[in-house]
Amino acid sequence: MKTNxxxxxxxxxxxxxxxxxxxxxxxxxxxxxxxxxxxxxxxxRAYVKRNKKLTETIRNSDVQTISASQKKMMKEELQKQLGK
Structure with missing residues (x-):
């Protein structure tokens, strides 16, 4: 919704x-x-403050991700164990 x-x-x-x-x-x-x-x-102002805090928290977090190939291997292993 744009203002004039x-x-x-x-x-x-x-x-x-x-x-x-x-x-x-x-x-x-x-x-x-x-x-x-x-x-x-x-x-x-409140939205910007919360957004900055969230961005800073994510930036400073120690989140580790897995590669696409590792994810694929895990999915295949799970499907194998579920009998699919």
Whole structure:
């Protein structure tokens, strides 16, 4: 849902831009729009704060993933044990 103004954006648009900005994909005009929204919208500020905290937590976590080949082997082993 777009608003009529180029500078004033909806809360939904601000959330979308915030998400893009977290991944370095937001353009300068979008960042400007987001910052203007942050001045007057408590809900958007809270969303940005939670989003930053979540991103930082994930970045600092010690999550380890398995490769696609390991995943495939595990799936085949599971299917074998289930008799499929």
């Amino acid at each position: 103004s180029k500078l004033f954006i909806s809360c939904e648009e601000a959330k979308y831009i915030c998400d893009k900005n977290q991944y370095g994909e937001a353009s300068f005009p979008e960042i400007l729009q987001l910052n203007i929204r942050l001045i007057y919208c408590k809900i958007t």
